[in-house]
Amino acid sequence: MSHLNDYLAEKRAAVLGRNAAIDAGTAQPLQLKAHVRAEGRSGVRRLRIRDHQVISDSPPDFAGYNLGPSSPELQLGVLGTCVTHIFLIQAAERQVPLDSLEVEVTGLIDPRGGRPGHEATPIWPHEIGYTVHIDSPASQEDIDALFEAVERNCPILNLLRNPQTIRAEVKRVGKKAAPAKEADAVAA
Known part of the structure; x- marks a missing residue:
């Protein structure tokens, strides 16, 4: 059975290769x-x-x-998988050994959000937090630097922390909509 540190050696080679492509100017955005x-x-x-x-x-x-899982649960899971992945990347890049790594993400969602009496309660997942459980022989200083690097470099963590503009549109497919007056007459 291989260990997490065996994987980190493979991850380091991949990270160094990706960094070389970035440094050479050959890396491009991914759709x-x-x-x-x-x-x-x-x-x-x-x-x-x-x-x-x-x-x-x-x-x-x-x-x-x-x-x-529900969509809010998936969102917490996505945050957890991304934080975990960035811990692995940063550990590989910094050569910080990890015997085990687990991330637990929690949050609240209140079905009363936005309803009368709960207008100030968010309708979205909130009070989100994560706890990282690391088993490593590395120094506390190395673990603290690793954590700081993850916080700085995790795409999903930073997506959630920084407001985004999201483009949206609706495209009708299938049957054509009835003109408004006909639709109103049918509804009556």
């Missing part, structure tokens, strides 16, 4: 893409990214079948 489709009677959301699939669903109290 990221995710596609989600709501499925039939279940309402399950099938997320497709490259050749991978993840199913997102709601708990039964929100008309779900509990077939997968």
